[in-house]
Amino acid sequence: MTVEQTPCTPDDLRSLFLFEKLSEEQLAWLCEEGRVEAVGPGELYVEGDEATCFYVLLEGTVVMLRRVGADDVEVSRTSQPGVYAGAFQSYLGDRVPQVYNNTLRTTGPSRFYVLPADKFAGMMRDWFPMAVHMLEGLFFGSRTTRQVVDQRERLLALGSLSAGLTHELNNPAAAAQRATATLRERVAGMRHKLGAIAGDPSRRAAIAALVELQERAVEQAAKATHAPPLSPVETSDREDLIADWLDDHGVAGGWDLAATFVQASLDVDWLDRVAEATDPQTLDGALRWLNYTVETELLMNEIQDSTTRISALVGAARQYSQLDRAPFQVVDVHELLDSTLQMLSGKIGARIAVVKEYDRTLPRIPAYPGELNQVWTNLIDNAVSAMAGTGTLTVRTALDNDYLLVEFRDTGAGVPEEIRERIFEPFFTTKPVGEGTGLGLDISWRIIVNKHHGAIRCDSTPGDTRMRVRLPLSSPAPASDSEPDPAAESDSPVRSEPAAPPSQAVQEEQA
Incomplete structure (x- = not known):
């Protein structure tokens, strides 16, 4: 970039809104300590370099860019x-990193007033001591407040997840406990009936046949757990057939036995084989013994299903928390989404249909999985709230050029256009007081944009709101997981006159 220094005169500065309230002596000092630079198109400074100068545009056009993965993404453009x-935070000294938080380019010949960072810091402290103290308090107080509220937001989410997980664990645990108690009764009854059948030595041949039938019944009961469920009409018809057979053969209380046999997919043909293996005097006892056998098998299946569900919930909680894993790793986004959906299943409720449209061919990506789970939690929670307990939540993944796209779509009322640009602002919320901190989307924005060098946006119409998260397919590993979050340490890198209309104002980056 070509740079040509020219003398600075108070007339260069007096008409600018930034300096219009300064005295002639102050304008003269600025011209004495600073300079005017005429530059051609190119980079004025680069993100991450030491912040050495404060720049004010006199004429020309500037473009502000932020590094996202391997690309520089345009954030704003202005000719005002x-x-x-530049170094407009130099007055804070070494309490914040004194580096450029963006890249600034010119698109053509431009002129700037340039003031060295140390001179700018001294000017701020000398000319506006009270204002500097207030700005310092605002900057660090806001950062402290955000950290406290961030922690509160995480604790609230943890409490909600813990309550949901406790509820989800209690259901299968209670089912397993009930099944175990019933199983004890059925095993005791089975022992009693077997003793009665075996009491007559002449029936030992029949016992061998019954044991064979018992094994077949157990196999059939095991298969029944994986078979397509019967409709209520089909179930009723089959129970009627078996109950009629039992009544015809003099078996009392046949209706109770019929329900168990149908549940195990046993039919009249199987009952005929039982009748052939016994005599009329022992048929009742044999059928009840076999009924106990089938019930015990079904109960053991229920216990197995319950414990499997508990294990799955514990696995989901472990995957969600990422407590035993490295903060930065290569992950399958679908595993993270599934664990979050399972953790939030209690909050989602039965009246919200969850549709997964996953592209399973997508590659694993480098990321902070624990923090991505926090983003998924925030976005799903907002979608559920927007649908007021009824609707469809669609979670979709797809390839979007060099990015992995994760989209959350809900059928709620939508986000009004007049507030759509504000939803990522810290502390902005449409929820009633006490129901939201207004930091969920702000935290999500900082995790996706600053930590993962991705992007997040909202597209909304009534009945179709989509939160789209784009994550780079590749990203260099962080130098240190303890490095400060750049979003928490920086303020807006480019500012314009507060009174300027929206079309002229430069978009401010989130702090």
């Missing part, structure tokens, strides 16, 4: 004289 950028 007076916009400023």
Whole structure:
């Protein structure tokens, strides 16, 4: 980039909104300590370099960019004289990283007023001591407040997840406990009936045949757990057939036995084989013994299903928390989404249909999985709230150029257009007081944009709101997981006149 220094005169600065309230002596000092630079198109400074100068646009056009993965993404563009950028946080000293938080480019010949960072810091402290103290308090107080509220937001989410997990664990645990108690009764009854049948030595041949039938009944009961469920009409018809058979053969209380046999997919043909293996005097006892056998098998299946569900919930909680894993790793996004959906299943409820449209061919990506789970939690929670307990939540993944796209779509009322640009602002919320901190989407924005160098946006119409998260397919590993979050340490890198209309104002980056 070509740079040509020219003398600075108070007239260059007096008309700019940034300096219009300064005295002639102050304008003269700025011209003495600073300079005017005429530059051609190119980079004025680069994100991450030491912040050495404070720049004010006199004429020309500037473009602000932020590094996202391996790319520089345009954040704002303006030709308004007076916009400023660069080392405007130098007055905070070494309490914040003194680096450029963006890249600034010019698109053509431009002129800037340039003031060295140390001079700008001294000017702020000398000319506006009270204002500097207030700005310092605002900056660090806001950062402290955000950290406290961030922690509160995480604790609230943890409490909600813990309550949901406790509820989800209690259901299969209670089912397993009930099944175990019933199983004890059925095993005791089975022992009693077997003793009665075996009491007559002449029936030992029949016992061998019954044992064979018992094994077949157990196999059939095991298969029944994986078979397609019968409709209520089909179930009723089959129970009627078996109950009629039992009544015809003099078996009392046949209706109770019929329900168990149908559940195990046993039919009249099987009952005929039982009748052939016994005599009329022992048929009742044999059928009840076999009924106990089938019931015990079904109960053991129920216990197995319950414990499997408990294990799955514990596995989902472990995957969600990422407590035993490295903070930064290569992950399958679908595993993270599934664990979050399972953890939130209690909050989602039965009246919200969850549709998964996953592209399973997508590659694993480098990421902070624990923090991505926090983003998924925030977005799903907002979608559920927007649908007021009824609707469809669609979670979709797809390839979007060099990015992995995760989309959450809900059928709620939508986000009004007049507030759509504000939903990622810290502390902005449409929920009633006490129901939201207004930091869920702000936290999500910082995790996706600053930590993962991705992007997040909202597209909304009534009945179709989509939160789209784009994550780079590749990203260099962080130098240190303890490095400060750049979003928490930086303020807006480019500012314009507060009174400028929206079409002229430069978009501010989130702090």
